[in-house]
Amino acid sequence: MTAMPMQAFRDQLTGLTDINQAAADAAIARDAVLTKPAGALGQLETLAVWLSGWQGQHPPRYAKPQVIIFAGNHGVCDQGVSAFPQEVTAQMVANFKSGGAAINQLALAFGASFTVEALDLDNPTADFTAGPAMTESETAAALSAGWNAVDETSDILVVGEMGIGNTTVAAALSAALFGGGGADWAGPGTGVSSDGVKRKAQVIDAGLKRHKDNLADPLEILRCLGGREIAAMAGAILAARQKHVPVLLDGFVASAAAAVLYKASGRALDHCVAAHVSAEPGHRRLLDALDKEPLLSLGMRLGEGSGAALALAIIKAAVVTHNGMASFADAGVSGEKPA
Secondary structure (H helix, E strand, O other): OOOOOHHHHHHHHHOOOOOOHHHHHHHHHHHOOEOOOOOOOOHHHHHHHHHHHHHOOOOOOOOOEEEEEEEOOOHHHHHOOOOOOOHHHHHHHHHHHHOOOHHHHHHHHOOOEEEEEEOOOOOOOOOOOOOOOOOHHHHHHHHHHHHHHOOOOOOEEEEEEEOOOHHHHHHHHHHHHHOOOHHHHOOOOOOOOHHHHHHHHHHHHHHHHHOHHHOOOHHHHHHHHOOHHHHHHHHHHHHHHHOOOOEEEOOHHHHHHHHHHHHHOOOOOOOEEEOEOOOOHHHHHHHHHHOOOOOEOOOOOOOOOHHHHHOHHHHHHHHHHHHHOOEHHHHOOOOOOOO
C-alpha cells in the first residue's frame, strides 16, 4: 500500500471530478417515459439519476456494491469517555472477520463485498486534550489506507467504522468544523449515562481549547482531533469521488469524516447520499450542516456501516425499477396528457 503525502490530498480536494451530466440526462429522459405518473416513485427516481451521473454511465448499475469497515483506537479514551474498554475494538474486528456482526449480515443480504481494515490498534492515537491526536505522517497514512481500499470497479460504496470512543472524536470534529461546544454535540454513544455525556462534553471543550490555533484548516482539525479510522473514511470517500463511485454515508462518525471534506470544499460530498439519521443526537445537526436529507430514520446507532448497508436495498430498488420497467410505448400504455 502506497502512502500519499498530505499535499496530495489537498490537491485532490482542489481538483474534484464532476458528475457525468450526459449520463444523468439519459436517466432523466428514460424516467420520463416509464409506465408511471411523473414523480410517482419519488426518491427512487432521483436516486437513479444520481447513480447514473456519478457512475458515469446509463443505465445505472447495481452489481458490485462495496462495504469497508475501518477500525482504530483513541487515546482520548483515557479520559473516561466510553462505556466499553478499548480492547473491544480488536474483539469486534475479529467478529467482523468471522462474519458475526450485524454489518456482515446486511452486506450478505444485499450482495455487497465486505472488508475490514484494522489501523494500528495496538497504538492508539494520542489524547487530544494533551496534544494532537496524530502526526502529519500518521494522518496521511490513515487517509491513504482509506483511499487504497476503494475498488474503482464498485457500483456504490459504504464506509463504516469501529473504534471505542469515536463518538467523542466525531463530536469534537463537528464542533471544530461547525461551531458550538461539547454540550452541543456530545451524546450517549455506546450508552454512557447523562453524567458520562457531560464528561464527554468537558473533554471535547478541553480539546477545542488545546487546539484553538489549528481550527481554521479542516485537515489540521482532522489531525489534531480525529482518529485513524475517521481519517481512513475521509480518504475512502474522497477516493470514491475521484474514481466515480457514489457513496452512502452512514451514521454520526462516518458523517463527521465526510464533514472534514465538506469544509475543505463545499462540492466534496456531491457524490454522497445520507443513508440514515442515527439516534446519536448530534447526527441530525451534522446532516443539516452538510445539507443532506437522510433516506431512513430507524433509531439505529450501531455504526459499523449498518445504516448505510441497509439503504443498499433502496439503491437496488432504484436501479431495478429504472432499468426494468417498460416505457409507455413498449407497454402500449397511453402516456400522460399535457397539462
